[in-house]
Amino acid sequence: MKDLAEDVIISESGKVLLLIAKPVMPALEATVSSIKASGRTVEVLEYNFPGEPSFSLFEELLVTSTALNPDCVVGVGGGSVLDCAKLLAALTGNSQKVQDVPGTNILKGRKISLICIPTTSGTGSEMSPNAILLKEETNEKLGIISPDLVPDACYIDPELTVSLPRKFTAETGIDALCHCIEAYTNKFAHPAVDLYALKGIELISANLLKACNDGSDIEARSALSLGSMYGGLCLGPVNTSAVHALSYGLGGKFHISHGLANAILLPEVLKFNMPSTLSKTAQIAVAMGVKPCATEKETAKAEIEFIRELSKSCGIPQHLTEIGITADSLEDLATIALNVKRLLNNNPREVSFEDAIGIYSRIL
Amino acid sequence: MKDLAEDVIISESGKVLLLIAKPVMPALEATVSSIKASGRTVEVLEYNFPGEPSFSLFEELLVTSTALNPDCVVGVGGGSVLDCAKLLAALTGNSQKVQDVPGTNILKGRKISLICIPTTSGTGSEMSPNAILLKEETNEKLGIISPDLVPDACYIDPELTVSLPRKFTAETGIDALCHCIEAYTNKFAHPAVDLYALKGIELISANLLKACNDGSDIEARSALSLGSMYGGLCLGPVNTSAVHALSYGLGGKFHISHGLANAILLPEVLKFNMPSTLSKTAQIAVAMGVKPCATEKETAKAEIEFIRELSKSCGIPQHLTEIGITADSLEDLATIALNVKRLLNNNPREVSFEDAIGIYSRIL
Numbered sequence: 001m002k003d004l005a006e007d008v009i010i011s012e013s014g015k016v017l018l019l020i021a022k023p024v025m026p027a028l029e030a031t032v033s034s035i036k037a038s039g040r041t042v043e044v045l046e047y048n049f050p051g052e053p054s055f056s057l058f059e060e061l062l063v064t065s066t067a068l069n070p071d072c073v074v075g076v077g078g079g080s081v082l083d084c085a086k087l088l089a090a091l092t093g094n095s096q097k098v099q100d101v102p103g104t105n106i107l108k109g110r111k112i113s114l115i116c117i118p119t120t121s122g123t124g125s126e127m128s129p130n131a132i133l134l135k136e137e138t139n140e141k142l143g144i145i146s147p148d149l150v151p152d153a154c155y156i157d158p159e160l161t162v163s164l165p166r167k168f169t170a171e172t173g174i175d176a177l178c179h180c181i182e183a184y185t186n187k188f189a190h191p192a193v194d195l196y197a198l199k200g201i202e203l204i205s206a207n208l209l210k211a212c213n214d215g216s217d218i219e220a221r222s223a224l225s226l227g228s229m230y231g232g233l234c235l236g237p238v239n240t241s242a243v244h245a246l247s248y249g250l251g252g253k254f255h256i257s258h259g260l261a262n263a264i265l266l267p268e269v270l271k272f273n274m275p276s277t278l279s280k281t282a283q284i285a286v287a288m289g290v291k292p293c294a295t296e297k298e299t300a301k302a303e304i305e306f307i308r309e310l311s312k313s314c315g316i317p318q319h320l321t322e323i324g325i326t327a328d329s330l331e332d333l334a335t336i337a338l339n340v341k342r343l344l345n346n347n348p349r350e351v352s353f354e355d356a357i358g359i360y361s362r363i364l
Numbered sequence: 365m366k367d368l369a370e371d372v373i374i375s376e377s378g379k380v381l382l383l384i385a386k387p388v389m390p391a392l393e394a395t396v397s398s399i400k401a402s403g404r405t406v407e408v409l410e411y412n413f414p415g416e417p418s419f420s421l422f423e424e425l426l427v428t429s430t431a432l433n434p435d436c437v438v439g440v441g442g443g444s445v446l447d448c449a450k451l452l453a454a455l456t457g458n459s460q461k462v463q464d465v466p467g468t469n470i471l472k473g474r475k476i477s478l479i480c481i482p483t484t485s486g487t488g489s490e491m492s493p494n495a496i497l498l499k500e501e502t503n504e505k506l507g508i509i510s511p512d513l514v515p516d517a518c519y520i521d522p523e524l525t526v527s528l529p530r531k532f533t534a535e536t537g538i539d540a541l542c543h544c545i546e547a548y549t550n551k552f553a554h555p556a557v558d559l560y561a562l563k564g565i566e567l568i569s570a571n572l573l574k575a576c577n578d579g580s581d582i583e584a585r586s587a588l589s590l591g592s593m594y595g596g597l598c599l600g601p602v603n604t605s606a607v608h609a610l611s612y613g614l615g616g617k618f619h620i621s622h623g624l625a626n627a628i629l630l631p632e633v634l635k636f637n638m639p640s641t642l643s644k645t646a647q648i649a650v651a652m653g654v655k656p657c658a659t660e661k662e663t664a665k666a667e668i669e670f671i672r673e674l675s676k677s678c679g680i681p682q683h684l685t686e687i688g689i690t691a692d693s694l695e696d697l698a699t700i701a702l703n704v705k706r707l708l709n710n711n712p713r714e715v716s717f718e719d720a721i722g723i724y725s726r727i728l
Contacts, residue, residue: 191590192597195559226555233556 001027001117001157004074005034009113009152013072015041017065019085021077022048024119024160028076043068047081051255052134052141058084058098065092072113076160078172079123079258082116083131086149089114098133102142104342110148119160121204121211121224122172122259124179124232126154130239134252141252143342150236156229158221166212169224170314171259173208176228177201177307178262181270181284182241183234185277186346193238196230198287203227205288205310212314241347242337243269246356249329249336256323263316264323267308268363272355274300276348320364330360365391365481365521368438369398373477373516377436379405381429383449385441386412388483388524392440407432411445415619416498416505422448422462429456436477440524442536443487443622446480447495450513453478462497466506468706474512483524485568485575485588486536486623488543488596490518494603498616505616507706514600520593522585530576533588534678535623537572540592541565541671542626545634545648546605547598549641550710557602560594562651567591569652569674576678605711606701607633610720613693613700620687627680628687631672632727636719638664640712684728694724 010016016035020028025046036042045064049057065073065088073092075085090110091098101107116126125131131144164172180200183193204227210220246269247261274281274297282296285303293299308318317323325333334356338344344351351359374380380399384392389410400406409428413421429437429452437456439449454474455462465471480490489495495508528536544564547557568591574584610633611625638645638661646660649667657663672682681687689697698720702708708715715723 191593192560195563195594196556199559229555230559 001031001155001160004031004155005038007115007153009072009115010035010040010074011038013040013070013113015043015068015070016072016074017068017070017088018042018044018074018076019047019061019081019088020044021081021119022046023163024076027160027163043070047077047084049080051080052132052251052258053080053084054134054136055098056136058087058133061088062091062098069093070112072115074115074117076117076119078118078120078168079125082118082123082125083133085116086114086125086131086151087133087144090146090148101144101146102133104145107144107146107148114151115153115155116151117155117157117160118225118228120164120168120172121161121221121228122175124176124228124235126151126156127229127232128235130235139253140336141248145342156225158218158225161221161225162216162218164215166215166315168259169215170208170212170311170316171257171263173204173211173224173228173259173314174263174266174311174316175259176224176231177204177208178243178266179231179234179240180204180227181266182243182346183238184284185270185273185280185348186238186241187348188238188346190238193234196233198283200227200230200234201284201287203230209310209313239346240343242273242344242351245340245343245347245351246333246337246359248340249333250325252336253332254325254329256325260316260323263311264318264320264363265359266311267304268359270304270307272351272359273347273349274304318363320360325364327361327364330357330364333360365395365519365524368395368519369402371479371517373436373479374399374404374438375402377404377434377477379407379432379434380436380438381432381434381452382406382408382438382440383411383425383445383452384408385445385483386410387527388440391524391527407434411441411448413444415444416496416615416622417444417448418498418500419462420500422451422497425452426455426462433457434476436479438479438481440481440483442482442484443489446482446487446489447497449480450478450489450495450515451497451508454510454512465508465510466497468509471508471510471512478515479517479519480515481519481521481524482589482592484528484532484536485525485585485592486539488540488592488599490515490520491593491596492599494599503617504700505612509706520589522582522589525585525589526580526582528579530579530679532623533579534572534576534675534680535621535627536592537568537575537588537623537678538627538630538675538680539623540588540595541568541572542607542630543595543598543604544568544591545630546607546710547602548648549634549637549644549712550602550605551712552602552710554602557598560597562647564591564594564598565648565651567594573674573677603710604707606637606708606715609704609707609711609715610697610701610723612704613697614689616700617696618689618693620689624680624687627675628682628684628727629723630675631668632723634668634671636715636723637711637713638668682727684724689728691725691728694721694728697724
């Protein structure tokens, strides 16, 4: 990342605010020094908070950012850090309040520059117009969607992902895989995005276990970084569907990490969608190198089994009870999921309350 | 195209200006009627001019558009029609004059909506921020590049290309192939665009001769439409390089059609670029289904020969003398090409004046 100081956006900025995830602070030291040496005022905020960022956490960050009044925000981290950096850039010096901007195209008019540098291969936030905050009072995850949240520049450097522990590599990797699969099987799938989705599926499925087994395997890390970028490029124009919708409650109410929640749901949701996505699921099988069976249906089933096995091999639990969710929570989870219409509307098969309960029950 | 009347942009417009290429007027009749029936004021301008659109031609169209004061412009045609439609949308009600906007990001602030509907599989204009006009006094082709020239919506309907004669199918098809190849081998190639480029190469090379031999082959036409769309998606973020630069003089000074000029140049420019693009040319061979040879160099050579043969089979002349260009014009052509720095800067290998003369000479 030593080149960051020479980035044209940085070099045209007087004051730069960097929001950096704690674990990668040491890796960014030299970069921060060289930006300082280039004559800019630099403020570094260390991000070290577990779980989804809350509105109140974000507001604290915004107070600091407003006081500094930067002309560029740089986010370096996973999805939570990047989402906060994006919102900081959009809301610093903006008369809109963060509580007022959830929803699509309500946030408007970012005035300062924004650079995102992912340190996981999963979020896709660096490529997307989305940011998610947790409303603590109600444990609701709220999406803020606006073209102003698309960064001006991204640096995707696999070296920054090398130190990511196996658990997070696996969970974020399956999250990126979800972005690709949910876009490819989406009701609003589009040829301009299909290519990203299929290439992302190919790269992630071929390299996730390798990177989990050897975090320093830079070839596997590079492939995951690229696959995750392709997954991120699916998010703006097409976006995700039922997997992400059904994981909202797991994240918001039970504070299960975003990637893990999606990973547990993915195979079962694909199975549920199969009647509407048979040939697309079979095409995903081709991208994953799964041997075609006699019929499309058998290929699709084999494909879903392949994903389940990949997920298991990476150490991801396959059942809700393994992560502390019991049967008495399923109605709550389904109620929350059915409210995420923004994503459920994208699903190739309609999901009723009973359908949602059925999906959760089968992975209980 | 019957759905066009229901397009959200059209249905929110009071006055719609359609600029339609003459040969497709009959195919659009029902569409125009249904837009009228939906209560909009509709003005149809028939476009029936040969060659590149000139500044003076465009200014005449602009007078009509300004008098109508539409809130939506729809272009239906090949590259010339779409370029004019894009500029009409951007300059109607704009205080900037068309003479003042050539260059990159000089044109600013389109106020009305813009829909593009290509009727060839070649231009990519429907996907790009580019428009080209001919300065008649000097026979110069000038590029106008601005995000405001990217349409709000495109309809890509292969049925509209079915009536395109063999000659234009071939020339525009190779133009689309150039967009893909020049983006993939570009100095500023990018993974987000590489996928479009390779898929476009695959689709066009597998279907161009089929569509030339049987214009009504709707499968081949559909593949070409999609391939051309992918080629168009290469234009904004990466764009073309030396093939397009070296064809500027052929189009501007000698009024050779854009696709034909590019088609004649393509194999020889690829050969010139080979020292810098050996493995990329070999990867293009894979996308085209050319059998790999013992070495990358041999594969690249076989690939270029494959393109030359494809072009020949489609009836495209391979020599400048066949289209009336003689040796005494080469210096002029090279001088013009060397001035197209916007594109030459993208080329993977530097092109000197002598290099340009060499390329033209070898295809004389």
